[in-house]
Amino acid sequence: MPMAPLSSRCTKKEANRGAWTAEEDQKLAQVIEIHGPKRWKSVAAKAGLNRCGKSCRLRWMNYLRPNIKRGNISDQEEDLILRLHKLLGNRWSLIAGRLPGRTDNEIKNYWNSHLSKKIKLKEKQNRGFMVQSEHEKTNVMEMDHIVDRREEGTSTRNVDSQSSFIGDDLFNSSSEGPLTLEWMSKFLEMDESWFELLHDM
DNA sequence: AAGTATACCAACCGCGAGCGC
DNA sequence: GGCGCTCGCGGTTGGTATACT
Numbered sequence: 001m002p003m004a005p006l007s008s009r010c011t012k013k014e015a016n017r018g019a020w021t022a023e024e025d026q027k028l029a030q031v032i033e034i035h036g037p038k039r040w041k042s043v044a045a046k047a048g049l050n051r052c053g054k055s056c057r058l059r060w061m062n063y064l065r066p067n068i069k070r071g072n073i074s075d076q077e078e079d080l081i082l083r084l085h086k087l088l089g090n091r092w093s094l095i096a097g098r099l100p101g102r103t104d105n106e107i108k109n110y111w112n113s114h115l116s117k118k119i120k121l122k123e124k125q126n127r128g129f130m131v132q133s134e135h136e137k138t139n140v141m142e143m144d145h146i147v148d149r150r151e152e153g154t155s156t157r158n159v160d161s162q163s164s165f166i167g168d169d170l171f172n173s174s175s176e177g178p179l180t181l182e183w184m185s186k187f188l189e190m191d192e193s194w195f196e197l198l199h200d201m
Numbered sequence: 202a203a204g205t206a207t208a209c210c211a212a213c214c215g216c217g218a219g220c221g222c
Numbered sequence: 223g224g225c226g227c228t229c230g231c232g233g234t235t236g237g238t239a240t241a242c243t
Contacts, residue, residue: 017212017213018213019212020212039228040229054214054228055213057229058211058212059212090232090233092231104230104232105210106210109209110209113208113210
């Protein structure tokens with residue numbers, strides 16, 4: 001396997017690794033406030049951080065950026081993630097783009113630690129295996145709850161036309177089948193207002 | 202209370218795409 | 223067209239917290 005260009009890797013000179021300190025965060029935020037979130041290598045240098053640009057970018061994108069929402073992923077968000085993952089696969093940045101305030105890293109982590117397990121359990125159950133434990137039963141019931149809400153096609157939807165369009169396509173069980181390119185492009189171009197409505201409920 | 206297993210998540214790594222020279 | 227640099231993405235790792243025995 002060919003090595004990545006040297007420029008894309010953090011060098012030994014940029015020795016500081018591991019968890020960021022409050023002081024580092026502050027320095028990084030100050031430099032970005034002045035120079036903007038670009039040219040990460042020079043941002044790192046200007047901040048006097050012993051970090052590579054890549055690390056600075058990641059820290060900013062996933063933690064320091066304004067309007068970041070952290071933790072407490074709602075049922076609606078979870079539902080949306082499930083639907084979008086079904087539609088887009090592991091395109092975490094695209095999925096995150098449809099969830100205001102959420103980062104690709106957070107969604108990826110949430111998927112890997114929560115949702116993938118739930119889905120495996122659900123599939124297992126669908127294949128007719130016995131559910132083993134109370135914990136697993138709970139997870140399966142949670143999945144059923146999500147599926148039920150989709151099938152009901154109610155609760156979280158507003159009545160305005162755009163919202164109901166996207167809501168129906170997202171939650172209607174009929175879209176469990178193959179999703180068309182037309183649907184996908186329509187969905188991905190959807191205005192953020194629908195998501196704001198969703199979060200306001 | 203102590204040791205071990207599991208879950209969670211921040212951070213790192215490698216790669217590819219895009220851009221300017 | 224080739225090269226180097228930067229950026230963004232997705233996969234993976236490792237440290238910490240929590241649950242379990």
